[in-house]
Amino acid sequence: MLLAIDAGNTNIVFALTEEQEIKARWRIATDPRRTADEYAVWLNQLLQLEGRTRDDVTAVIIGTVVPRALHNLQVLSSKYFGVEAEVAGQGTTEWGIALDVEEPGSVGADRALNTIAAHALYKGDLIVIDFGTATTFDLVDYTGAYKGGIIAPGLNLSLEALVSAAAKLPRIAIERPRTNSVVxxxxxxxxxxxxxxxxxxxxEGLVARMRAEIGRPAKVIATGGLATIFDAQTDIFDSVEPDLTIQGLAMLHARAHMSTTRDQG
Structure with a gap:
């Protein structure tokens, strides 16, 4: 089985996948200081709860936007799973898509992975909204090329900034307001x-502007932990894919494996 690791700024998601189907997933707060040994103790317990062992993991792929977290995750893979981790965007797992922007090297791994998965799942022009530490809006054209997008402060980040800057404002949970009133x-x-x-x-405003600029119909795919909260409150989402980044990792691994097999043949 493949262990796909999506290391974001706030959380790291570990997912067991088989033939690109997610069998189990776990989430832990991102801490670049966390050692491979600490990851291993935590993961070993969770694997046992799923009736799995470390021997079930035969490959590891890592996608990260936190460079300082990469080394310990690579050590985790080699020391405890006995395999060298593939790193998304490097070596045999290069993106394999056009990054049609001014600075291709600055495109985050999560955004490239979302592009790969979204284009594989849906045809035509796409707008991918990812609710993470930042909320990103990415344009994927009908050829599967990444064309750029928008970066906005994430919902939790916006709320934290508001509470931190205003002494009398309380901390509140993010949820749908109790009524439709905006007063x-x-x-x-x-x-x-x-x-x-x-x-x-x-x-809604940014999607409308992006669609007008594209000039063609474009589906909107939402992903990330907060996507489901907004799904019932707006009609802009054509689909919600909570695990889009993990799906991209699994697809990237499968593509690299197929390419290696053909080369060896």
């Missing part, structure tokens, strides 16, 4: 309305 009657409701409906309005 809050207390501080907590006013904050939630501003964050939640403000974010919906931002998404």
């Amino acid at each position: 809050g009657r207390n501080t907590e409701d006013q904050m939630l309305i501003g964050v939640f409906w403000g974010y919906v309005s931002m998404m």
